[in-house]
Amino acid sequence: MRFYESLGAALWAWGGSLRLALDLRFWSPLLMLTLLRLAVLLLLVFFHRPEVAGAGTPLVGLLGGAEALHYPEHLYRMFGLFRPLDAFVTVLAGSVAAGAVSLRFARAYGSKVAHQRWKGLRSGLGQLILLFAIALAAELAFVGLVRLIPEEIRHATTKFRLLSLLLEWGGRIAIQTCLAYAVVEIAVRGLAVREAIVSSVARTRELPLLTLVLVAGTSGLMFPFYLMADIDLGDRIPLPEAVVILVVVQILADLVFTLLRLGALTRVFVWRTEVRR
């Protein structure tokens, strides 16, 4: 597929997801995940409340250091505090939600296999969690590799700093692109993690541009939020509480983009595996 064909196919895939997204049933697994993420955020924001301080204080201290326990530094570091816990929640609950959403989309797109799989999803939960854990490990490993470049070089100028963050983000997008169809492979076709990854990589090789557009067109838009965990917000945002609002915006934006991405990837998957035949 050439670039314009890929772009056309991506618009077609997103269009299908958007139409189905009018039905609230498609949102429910991700909405539950969002509620869970908001609960985690609430715990981090109100860690000092007597009801949660005993657990919240060591948790915030562990994630952000002693400085993060003090106002306003605590709020300015909220992106950094939230990210590791959010990754944990995404692996445990996000994986399940993603599997459920993919399956629903596949059924709506007329996948026969998906109709037979609904009950079998439960048995694939472990595979989904494992897949997300592998994806997270791969992303962290890539970020770790980038951070092997000495800090004096990475932080030499603002441009260099931005470039190194873009490199990290680009690596994450590349990994997500390779694993783009793995969730659907597990949820819809019931494959094990290893086969799902191999199959996803093969499918991405088949449709590299389209898959990249679908992933980068949604996950890529989250880059500003990724950036915020790495810069000193104290100099840029005068009201510390505004950072919490930004994290909420991040969670909500992620909800919408995840739904669109999963819907679009599932549509492409069903089109390539079932309809075309």
Add this chain to the structure above:
Amino acid sequence: MRCAGLVLLVLVLTSCGDERTGQRYRAERELWRADQQREELRSRGAGDAALTALAARYETVGRRFELDAIADSAAAAVQEVAGRAWLEAVDVHLARVDSLRAVAILDQMHGPYAAIPTIAAEVAWRRGRIARAYGDRPLAIELYRKAARTLEPDPGAESAADSVHHLPLEALELARGIREGPELSEIDSWAQEYYLDHLDADSLDVRLDARRLLSETHMERGRWDEAIEQLTELERELLSHDEQDEALPRYEPASIRLRRFEARVGGWLESTESLDSLRAWFERLRDDYEDYGVAPPALWVMAKAAGERGLTEDALRLLSQLRLRYGNAPILAEAMLQRARLLEREGRWREAYVEYRLLATERPLSGPGLQVPLEIADHHRGREDQLATREALLRAEEHYRGIIDRYPPSPHTILARERLVETLERLGLDDLALEEILELSRRAAGRPRELRLLRRAARLAESSLADPVLSRQILDRIVQRYPSTRIGQWAAQRLGRPEVLDPGR
């Protein structure tokens, strides 16, 4: 579900009764918001009413979160934030020249904050500074000693720990020449002991500061050789550190060498050595630190010392050398004034006059440059030539008014106006002097200087002008603007209105 229930149970079990974290956090939030208000007021220039409200806000935070007893570290953290709020209130009161309220707050803080070293040290330090400002040197020394004993130094910390180690030296400076209170030798021994103890500190900055301050202690007491020994060691440490590529200390070896040279000059002044021995030191300094700008001040110090030892010709030669070699050095204006004074002292008035004129022309806005017209008037007054003195003062008035008109308002024009006031007072033009003092007070609105200028204006109106109406107007202005300050109370008493006093504020 079971898992969620377990998490909830763990949260509840681990959290019971931990209220201090929340208290501390809320206190920090309130304090931060008050700090933001302070920044805002600072940027737009606040009046007394706004500052009073801000101080009250800080006091509310302090009062709200202050604990009666400190049982554990969590409670101590709350108390520390409350203490910070009170200290900010003190600073705001001092900024609005209300030292009475500041002292009242500091005195009530002694007990509740004794267990928090950072706060206890700051309380003692601030109280000591106020005592010093009011001339109560024994009390200031005692409080400085208390602050230094309470808190270990930690250069770079955002608290009194950053510079608490300067206090022994300050106490020593204060102890000089007091009749009552601790013996100078006792303070001297204590200061030396304090710095010697810190020479082995873990922190490099503490060690370097201790050595530097120990050398200053020796210089303060005229122990020049000991001072040189410490400064030599310090310079060596700095140079060796510079070569290792670690975090650089905050001292420049060049500035330490300059201080070492000053110590050498101090010793030379008390000896009968020739100037050549000093020259050799100077040349080494100049060669070692050619690009560091320390040669001009060193030359100036040497010239001043030569002048003090009566080696006028040598001093004049050194000052000429300074002008020739370092024509752009910031110290040059001081050097030119010194040269003119030396020439005048030697009875070479024509040459001195030329030097004075040159200074006034080349550096018109510098402190020494602005001093020139009054120096010339002083020369004529010294010769008891009243006509020439008056003419010189009239020329001085014209000179200062010219500068005030010609240049935009700046610290230089304020200095020119101050010199103008002095000139007008000497000319006996007290009404015009009063106008200028009131103008200066308007320009210093909201700062402690305004209050001092208003007091000066009131005194001038009362004593020299014998204008009770004007005097009352000025006193009334002081009372209205600064009712709870000492000067405000003095003004109220002068007005015969002691009822405006409100010592509780």
